[in-house]
Amino acid sequence: MDRRARLQTARLYLIASDRPGGRPLADVLGPALEGGVDLFQLRCKDAADETVLAASEVARELCAAAGALFFVNDRPDLAAAAGADGVHVGQDDMPVSRARQIVGADRLVGLSTHAPAEVDAADADLIGVGPVHATPTKAGRPAVGLELVRHAAAHARVPWFAIGGIDEDNAAAVIGAGAARISVVRAIADAPDPRAAAYRLRRMVETVALHHGPAHAA
Template sequence: MSLLERRRARLSAARLYLICDATPGGRPLESVLAPALRGGVDIFQLRCKDASDEEILAAAAVAREWCEVAGALFILNDRPDLVAATGADGVHVGQDDASVAQARAIAGPDALVGQSTHSPEQVEAGAEADYIGVGPVHTTPTKPGRPAVGLELVTYAARNAKVPWFAIGGVDEATINTVMAAGANRAAIVRAIAEAEDPEAATRRLAHALDEGPPGVRRPRKSSEERNAELRAALDPIGPGERPTPLVVAVATALLLGTINLVLAATGYSGKGGAGTLLVYCALMFAAAWGMWTKHYIAVLLFQILLAILVVFFFLFLLRASSVGDVALSFAVIVPAGWLFWKLVRVLARLQVPLDDPV
């Protein structure tokens, strides 16, 4: 999975988007952004309309650090030329700024590009972006002179938008339920968090509202693509020196099985298959242990198949059990093998997540 694909997966799973400048509510950026991220902000956009490049770079350094700690996406407003220098995950442009194609060419192939939309036609054209903002839903001082689009455009976007979209403009604790009832399940917030006395508490309330949905309104089910994106976004790559506990248990199990079969072959307890069969099985187990220890995807997958076969075999054995000992033996294999199989599913998924590429 490329860096852009990983960013898009995190974007698809995002719900709450904070936008503010370098001094939100007259306070240092860190004093608002850090608690907001703790409260549940998934994306942060730094919007510094009249700031110099030096001021933007200084504020971006703070924003990038806190977003990285929280695992949130960091977006720069209207400056695709500074995306690489700031380490941002992407850029947001308005209808009067650079086009999506221009912004993407300047920001780089791995950068997300978002775009503001204010009409049905712009929502349709927004399919070229990675995400769109839909609004302003209500009149807001953040966009002086921009008339409110109302809830009708929110409903239109819910039915027709082809990319993730965020309702924006006057969305706060008093209006978020009506915006969601109109079809939104993501929101971009400015003043309701940036000017809140307690940004973390305000963020938690807004995030909770987005999770729960408007009272008395049945929310549309998430698509399989959205659910998969949420799962992918929650996965971290396995680091060079990291071996999750289930992987270590699987390696130890394979070594134990290999050793037992080696001992049986050496002592003559070879059964119907003969010593040759035991030695082959022994070699396979040792190879599986080495493959899993070195974190090869195929080794873990094949070991999972073996676990699945064991579970099925002993489940069938359990159905025909004629003694307490047979039942005990069946559960002694089914329970740990089933547990290990389930835990290795996440290990397999993490093995497919590459380490972050440099931006």
């Protein structure tokens, strides 16, 4: 399937560094993909380009073998160089249009959104909606709660993933608020068994997709 077709069926998005939970990337990402992750973003804040590209090679090969999409955070130039499927940018980074120029029309661009107006105006291929709960990966960014999830469920025009402090204890409430796709970091990256953690989260979110269909998730 092409990238946009795979995006439509994606449900579980893992974001992690090159050393998730202090472990080699392959030791976490490989099992997570087996458990049901179908979109992975490499997020290496402040890392050297060489570090990002080396980790990208590992991630690209694992994701390709699993049929999952692979994104690089913040850096469309590195996403293109690494052969990634896309890049993810924030509201304070470069505009989506500029990121798209750099990665090319055949790759995907994701965008973080934190308010109803940002969800409504998003011109990306996919959006992250949150942070639903406070999270150390978004220090200083206030939690938006479930109201923004409900807004996205009603108004988002592109595939969207609820994000921010989501784990097995609170995912049901997020899914119940309308999220048919979720993004996680620590819930898988720090899990003793990434495969089992991914499997359980995937089962939770697939229940919504099964009962509500694609329209529920944009």
